[in-house]
Amino acid sequence: MDLRGDALNAKSLLVGFGESPYASTSNGGWSETPFQRWIKFKEAYSQRFVRDALALSKFTPTHCIDPFGGSGTTSLVCSQQGIRSTSIEVNPFLADVISAKTNPSDRKTLLRNFERVRATLSQVQLQPLDRTFREAPKTLFEPGLNGRFIYTKAVGVRILTYLAAIEQLRDGKAKRTLKVLLGGILVSVSNIVVNGKGRRYRSNWQARSTTAVDVDRLFEAAVMQCAADLDEIANSALSPTTLLRGDCRSLIHKCSIGDISIFSPPYPNSFDYTDVYNLELWTLGYLKSRNQNLSLRRATLRSHVQATFEYSRVTRTPQLTKTLKKLERAREHLWDRRIPEMVQGYFDDLHLVLSGLTRRLARRSLIVMAVGDSRYAGINVRTAEVLGEMAETMGLHVVSADRIRQIRASAQHGGDRELAETRVVLRT
Ligand SMILES: C[S@@+](CC[C@H](N)C(=O)[O-])C[C@H]1O[C@@H](n2cnc3c(N)ncnc32)[C@H](O)[C@@H]1O
Numbered sequence: 317m318d319l320r321g322d323a324l325n326a327k328s329l330l331v332g333f334g335e336s337p338y339a340s341t342s343n344g345g346w347s348e349t350p351f352q353r354w355i356k357f358k359e360a361y362s363q364r365f366v367r368d369a370l371a372l373s374k375f376t377p378t379h380c381i382d383p384f385g386g387s388g389t390t391s392l393v394c395s396q397q398g399i400r401s402t403s404i405e406v407n408p409f410l411a412d413v414i415s416a417k418t419n420p421s422d423r424k425t426l427l428r429n430f431e432r433v434r435a436t437l438s439q440v441q442l443q444p445l446d447r448t449f450r451e452a453p454k455t456l457f458e459p460g461l462n463g464r465f466i467y468t469k470a471v472g473v474r475i476l477t478y479l480a481a482i483e484q485l486r487d488g489k490a491k492r493t494l495k496v497l498l499g500g501i502l503v504s505v506s507n508i509v510v511n512g513k514g515r516r517y518r519s520n521w522q523a524r525s526t527t528a529v530d531v532d533r534l535f536e537a538a539v540m541q542c543a544a545d546l547d548e549i550a551n552s553a554l555s556p557t558t559l560l561r562g563d564c565r566s567l568i569h570k571c572s573i574g575d576i577s578i579f580s581p582p583y584p585n586s587f588d589y590t591d592v593y594n595l596e597l598w599t600l601g602y603l604k605s606r607n608q609n610l611s612l613r614r615a616t617l618r619s620h621v622q623a624t625f626e627y628s629r630v631t632r633t634p635q636l637t638k639t640l641k642k643l644e645r646a647r648e649h650l651w652d653r654r655i656p657e658m659v660q661g662y663f664d665d666l667h668l669v670l671s672g673l674t675r676r677l678a679r680r681s682l683i684v685m686a687v688g689d690s691r692y693a694g695i696n697v698r699t700a701e702v703l704g705e706m707a708e709t710m711g712l713h714v715v716s717a718d719r720i721r722q723i724r725a726s727a728q729h730g731g732d733r734e735l736a737e738t739r740v741v742l743r744t
Pocket of ligand 1: 357359360361362384388404405407410562563564
């Protein structure tokens with residue numbers, strides 16, 4: 317399907333999704349992909365998604381805006397294709413991931429600093445864990461709470477020793493990259509796994525015997541792999557990336573004028589990124605208090621019910637009104653009574669982001685989004701349709717909406733493979 321033309325009947329596409337040729341949007345091959353493999357970020361789209369999106373533009377874009385940076389896929393691909401980009405990311409660990417990938421250290425400097433870290437490990441003096449992590453979840457380190465803990469004492473101490481040694485480095489880029497790589501091994505040396513709904517203990521975690529040697533081995537392997545990735549781009553000219561750290565709803569006006577935007581916002585599926593990346597945030601010292609944790613949750617898009625937000629009723633479209641009526645009628649059967657307000661807040665937030673973006677994009681620019689539907693008590697939240705209707709009320713032209721993937725609903729949402737993920741293309 318040629319998506320470059322204007323002749324597409326966007327409405328009919330919104331109603332009767334066809335299977336598109338852009339099926340491989342998921343981050344499936346992440347562990348074999350240079351840079352993507354630095355951390356497992358399940359919610360990333362593939363590099364191909366960005367390349368395909370850039371190819372939709374009738375001219376070569378010069379500046380791409382991504383308000384929901386995540387692991388930095390948009391910026392990474394843009395910088396390798398000679399396109400300037402601006403990424404906004406609210407999660408400080410993920411913002412460092414973007415920065416490490418798009419403003420990278422060189423191989424030699426990275427390895428030299430890694431050796432320096434290893435050489436200082438034996439001199440590091442750690443504060444008692446209960447003092448440093450007074451407000452962290454009690455289960456973080458052995459002995460944990462009620463017999464449950466995420467790291468054994470030996471593993472926890474080894475991670476923090478590395479971290480302290482990294483913090484002493486003077487080279488900012490190497491420091492950031494090593495911290496990100498350390499973040500990338502945390503789940504592997506812990507007793508938990510991360511899935512679509514958050515974190516849970518491994519089924520046999522009590523039988524696992526992860527030690528400090530595992531931390532050494534995995535961290536070294538991660539550094540060597542990263543060094544190999546950096547080697548591959550050693551002679552490439554990368555275009556600059558600007559990173560804005562914080563909430564895109566209030567930061568988008570700071571972007572310089574762009575001519576394309578490619579992004580994937582959180583989906584309205586009650587997935588809380590602050591929760592899912594809690595392990596990295598607390599262990600690596602990005603969060604030091606419960607208040608900081610709450611502030612971060614509040615700064616994220618209203619796609620979850622983990623924080624109480626002030627709910628507004630700004631955006632209305634026929635599809636949204638219909639969905640909200642159904643959700644309100646089913647309130648008693650929803651796993652959280654605040655879901656109707658969350659869904660309303662979610663679209664209000666996206667309205668805000670889209671209208672901010674519209675002001676930061678030149679005329680006839682494309683906005684390419686990967687969005688996902690959700691379902692509560694059997695009621696579908698048709699994200700792409702609501703966004704299509706909303707975009708039209710904002711004077712944006714809906715170019716296309718192609719189904720790119722079926723996503724599995726969580727157990728709470730029905731657990732089957734029925735929810736659509738859609739690529740929506742708008743034009744300013
Ligand atoms: C679906 S992920 C983006 C994935 C990204 N396209 C990639 O390939 O890595 C959505 C991201 O939006 C971020 N986010 C949520 N609320 C935000 C906000 N208000 N401002 C900026 N970023 C936000 C989340 O932390 C998460 O990293």
